[in-house]
Amino acid sequence: xxATLDETSVFTPRWGADGLIxxxxxxxxxxxxxxxxxxxxxALAATLATNEAHYWSRSRxxxxxxxxxxxxxxxxxxxxxxxxxxxLLLMVxxxxxxxxxxxxxxxxxxxGNNGLEPVTERSA
Amino acid sequence: xxATLDETSVFTPRWGADGLIxxxxxxxxxxxxxxxxxxxxxALAATLATNEAHYWSRSRxxxxxxxxxxxxxxxxxxxxxxxxxxxLLLMVxxxxxxxxxxxxxxxxxxxGNNGLEPVTERSA
Numbered sequence: 001x002x003a004t005l006d007e008t009s010v011f012t013p014r015w016g017a018d019g020l021i022x023x024x025x026x027x028x029x030x031x032x033x034x035x036x037x038x039x040x041x042x043a044l045a046a047t048l049a050t051n052e053a054h055y056w057s058r059s060r061x062x063x064x065x066x067x068x069x070x071x072x073x074x075x076x077x078x079x080x081x082x083x084x085x086x087x088l089l090l091m092v093x094x095x096x097x098x099x100x101x102x103x104x105x106x107x108x109x110x111x112g113n114n115g116l117e118p119v120t121e122r123s124a
Numbered sequence: 125x126x127a128t129l130d131e132t133s134v135f136t137p138r139w140g141a142d143g144l145i146x147x148x149x150x151x152x153x154x155x156x157x158x159x160x161x162x163x164x165x166x167a168l169a170a171t172l173a174t175n176e177a178h179y180w181s182r183s184r185x186x187x188x189x190x191x192x193x194x195x196x197x198x199x200x201x202x203x204x205x206x207x208x209x210x211x212l213l214l215m216v217x218x219x220x221x222x223x224x225x226x227x228x229x230x231x232x233x234x235x236g237n238n239g240l241e242p243v244t245e246r247s248a
Binding site for chain 2: 006007008009010011022024026030031032033035036048078079080081082083084087089099100101103106107108109110111114115116117119
């Protein structure tokens with residue numbers, strides 16, 4: 001582990017070979033994980049410039065302003081970085097569902113004894 | 125988006141080209157994000173077999189039984205999968221700090237106006 005990364009105050013995002021960094025997006029109020037996506041440098045810059053979450057869509061291969069079409073904008077309250085600076089944590093106030101299925105978050109299934117089963121809780 | 129993945133009850137982890145899937149590990153009690161790591165098929169199998177989190181260490185290129193040396197075992201309470209099945213959410217009971225720095229979680233710095241600054245809250 002690189003000690004210059006884990007104790008520094010210098011923000012040094014470690015982009016992967018594909019130019020992306022993983023972003024875990026949580027509800028700023030509850031801390032619940034909403035979704036996991038990726039950012040390239042442009043997406044991070046756009047997020048910082050607007051305080052609204054932007055990602056890189058790997059499937060569409062384009063900058064993705066979350067909520068631009070659905071209305072489910074994610075206002076960014078805080079961005080954290082992990083010890084080795086290869087992952088970001090976005091704390092957001094979501095204006096709508098994070099998941100394209102219309103669910104509040106993307107983690108609506110748990111692994112059970114017979115495959116996946118729905119998560120039944122208030123937050124899902 | 126693949127509809128056969130996002131509504132099925134069949135667990136179909138989508139391994140990346142590198143054979144890995146992203147795992148976000150949260151405290152089962154609080155929901156707070158502890159760390160983000162990766163699993164290969166062996167790590168997932170070992171996790172399911174033991175109910176203790178195993179990852180693939182990309183830096184050491186070896187199976188990583190979390191806490192095997194530090195004692196900070198993560199007992200897995202539940203595993204969730206996201207809509208397109210390319211990310212896992214591990215809900216764990218940690219026996220110690222998730223971070224190699226000794227901190228409870230890896231996200232102990234936030235992006236401020238002058239670079240990174242310490243997160244000062246009970247959970248960090």
